[in-house]
Amino acid sequence: MPTPDEAFEALGGELRAQGAxxxxxxxxxxxxxxxxxxxCLSNERLAVRLGAGTAALDIALALPGATLFHPGDSNRTWRDWAALPLSAASAWPEFAGQALHNRLE
Structure with a gap:
């Protein structure tokens, strides 16, 4: 299994090709x-902005170990962001791509 940094860097090629x-x-x-x-990569988790109330956020949060993102492990919750564990790294490209697509709209 890749390290969190390796998994995060592996996203870069496709995302940069799309303007990230x-x-x-x-x-x-x-x-x-x-x-x-x-x-972003935060505490070995990929945090992606998918949009509150969207199907993409619901699907991401259904992954084992996924949660809403709490930046800096604070009590503050970013309700339109999912934090995906390294165990779901195979799904990271899909959700990062969706988050990029949302920003481009």
């Missing part, structure tokens, strides 16, 4: 489009 930029925000590695973050 690699950077850092809030001390985390992230991907953004037009300066707006849509995916």
């Amino acid at each position: 930029e690699r950077g850092r925000m809030m001390g985390r590695p992230m991907y953004a489009v037009n300066g707006k973050m849509f995916a």
Whole structure:
């Protein structure tokens, strides 16, 4: 199984081909489009912005170990973001792609 960093970096090729930029925000590695973050690596989990109340968010949260994203492990919840565990790394490209697509709309 890849490390979280390796799994996150593996997303980059396809995302950059679609216009995403690699950077850092809030001390985390992230991907953004037009300066707006849509995916980041936080505590060995991929956090992706899928949109509150969307089918994509519901599907992501149905993955074993997935939760709503709590940046910095705070009590604050980003209700339109899912945090996907490394055990679901095979699904990371699908959800990161969806998050990018949402930002491009």
